[in-house]
């Protein structure tokens with residue numbers, strides 16, 4: 618992590634409550650997972666001002682990867698774009714403007730038409746009540762051996778109840794949990810040929 622990026626992250630951390638950013642501890646773990654597993658094709662649902670996207674992009678830069686991130690609030694998209702530019706990471710990130718489920722539908726068509734590759738790391742952090750819909754739509758877009766990550770599983774447990782039941786009992790995922798901030802669920806999509 619270079620000092621340009623680290624300084625920007627520290628500035629953004631002063632307003633993290635206002636923009637609902639993930640805590641630094643969670644961001645560090647996500648970055649570490651991407652780098653260790655060499656994930657390259659990353660999707661984020663819920664950009665806000667780009668704090669987590671900076672972490673994802675910094676990791677993607679090191680894996681020769683890229684980040685697609687979805688946000689429907691135009692003012693936040695502009696902030697995210699500027700924050701990524703300030704970190705010289707904007708070239709690694711495509712921000713998609715629109716409602717998450719609409720954009721996911723477009724991404725699905727592009728993947729089905731072989732215009733895009735499957736994702737290997739998906740992080741959902743938008744409308745918590747829609748988490749189960751994001752998962753159902755995104756599971757087919759995630760490579761086996763990839764990771765599906767959801768934030769706020771403790772702080773928003775009741776809104777995410779259906780998703781949590783499905784994900785925690787899903788035979789296709791090995792699930793673990795990060796206890797920082799609102800709580801983050803991490804699922805490794807099993808590749809039955811490689812893992813038990």
Ligand SMILES: C[S@@+](CC[C@H](N)C(=O)[O-])C[C@H]1O[C@@H](n2cnc3c(N)ncnc32)[C@H](O)[C@@H]1O
Pocket residue numbers: 636637638639662663664665666667668669670687688689690693715716717718742743744747
């Ligand atoms: C918790 S914040 C994301 C924080 C960001 N991941 C970070 O840690 O820096 C959630 C964001 O999702 C956006 N959002 C909520 N529902 C959405 C939807 N249905 N489609 C697109 N964006 C949505 C909100 O405008 C908000 O900026």
